[in-house]
């Protein structure tokens with residue numbers, strides 16, 4: 001399936017599942033290998049052309065997280081919980097660690113999530129959505145498998161993500 005089609009299906013599914021309409025242009029795909037982002041000016045998800053399967057799903061849901069925070073007024077107290085947990089790793093350091101093929105410590109779905117609270121929120125949302133919104137059992141994310149059931153910090157973060165989704169849904173209604 002063409003990546004544009006897959007991504008648009010994921011966006012539609014996300015909107016329907018949570019009752020959160022997103023004001024987005026058609027996603028754009030570009031040659032930059034790992035660099036995905038949400039373009040605030042054009043309201044577009046920018047995704048790497050080569051991404052497929054799990055990788056494409058994970059990128060798409062992560063960037064939907066940024067689009068959500070941009071479009072809706074998420075109260076500071078909801079995001080600041082992630083901020084207070086984040087060790088504030090530099091982006092370069094986080095990307096180095098990602099390349100080492102070592103899983104992030106418990107409570108974190110990736111090293112990238114440690115950069116700041118917003119990235120942590122987007123990564124947890126990405127992992128949660130990419131695993132069918134299951135908050136128990138085994139997750140796969142970013143090439144690693146881990147059991148979320150016994151991870152207390154991750155359980156808290158999933159609950160925070162759900163509160164943010166609920167808040168956006170209420171604003172949309």
Ligand SMILES: [Zn+2]
Nearest residue numbers: 062066119122
């Ligand atoms: Zn991000």
